[in-house]
Amino acid sequence: MLAWMDERALGATLTTGQTHFYSRSRRKHWHKGGTSGHVQYVESIAIDCDGDVLLIKARQMGGACHEGYRSCFFRRITSGGRIELIAEPVFDARTVYGSSRETGQASAKSDRALDSARE
Amino acid sequence: MLAWMDERALGATLTTGQTHFYSRSRRKHWHKGGTSGHVQYVESIAIDCDGDVLLIKARQMGGACHEGYRSCFFRRITSGGRIELIAEPVFDARTVYGSSRETGQASAKSDRALDSARE
Numbered sequence: 012m013l014a015w016m017d018e019r020a021l022g023a024t025l026t027t028g029q030t031h032f033y034s035r036s037r038r039k040h041w042h043k044g045g046t047s048g049h050v051q052y053v054e055s056i057a058i059d060c061d062g063d064v065l066l067i068k069a070r071q072m073g074g075a076c077h078e079g080y081r082s083c084f085f086r087r088i089t090s091g092g093r094i095e096l097i098a099e100p101v102f103d104a105r106t107v108y109g110s111s112r113e114t115g116q117a118s119a120k121s122d123r124a125l126d127s128a129r130e
Numbered sequence: 131m132l133a134w135m136d137e138r139a140l141g142a143t144l145t146t147g148q149t150h151f152y153s154r155s156r157r158k159h160w161h162k163g164g165t166s167g168h169v170q171y172v173e174s175i176a177i178d179c180d181g182d183v184l185l186i187k188a189r190q191m192g193g194a195c196h197e198g199y200r201s202c203f204f205r206r207i208t209s210g211g212r213i214e215l216i217a218e219p220v221f222d223a224r225t226v227y228g229s230s231r232e233t234g235q236a237s238a239k240s241d242r243a244l245d246s247a248r249e
Contacts (some may be wrong), residue, residue: 013183025211057203060195066203072215076179084176084185090142094177125197 049073077129079104166193196248198223
């Protein structure tokens with residue numbers, strides 16, 4: 012998954028050992044797994060050469076993706092440009108997040124990378 | 131490394147089997163390894179749930195990072211918040227890219243994620 016952090020989210024991640032992010036579309040901080048229990052236990056945090064991207068390796072409880080998959084990257088693009096499914100869901104997203112929440116977030120899709128994973 | 135693609139860059143990546151990107155700061159397309167020979171041979175391209183992030187697995191020639199490391203993620207953040215080096219350079223960045231180029235790109239750092247890797 013890819014999500015945004017600010018300084019406070021990184022601080023909470025370092026302090027708790029679980030990932031915290033900042034949603035630009037909802038303008039709020041969120042704790043990955045706070046609602047679903049699908050938390051991420053941080054194993055390592057690498058920072059890139061110019062210091063604006065973090066690569067976090069974590070032990071994922073349940074699934075990272077709001078669509079019920081372990082990873083948000085559950086499809087691949089073939090060399091011919093087609094999109095193919097490459098994974099099976101690991102949980103029922105509707106049961107975990109509820110359909111009302113699904114609808115509620117659909118309006119915030121302009122900042123889409125933020126919504127690729129859920130609390 | 132993290133870099134931006136647009137439709138044309140993705141098309142070139144699919145067609146050639148080597149990664150191509152789009153630099154937002156320089157407003158031009160670039161072929162990773164075009165200058166240095168440090169190309170990336172694409173092994174797989176996954177796309178995330180909402181279709182705005184690609185995760186590309188590639189066979190890296192030389193190093194991906196303009197600072198001479200195999201990966202741009204050559205430092206880690208400790209649980210105490212300190213930054214530590216976790217890798218050794220694999221090539222001499224000054225020899226490969228030249229010092230003038232180094233200076234030339236320093237002014238484009240406002241769009242920093244783009245400059246974390248070089249041609």
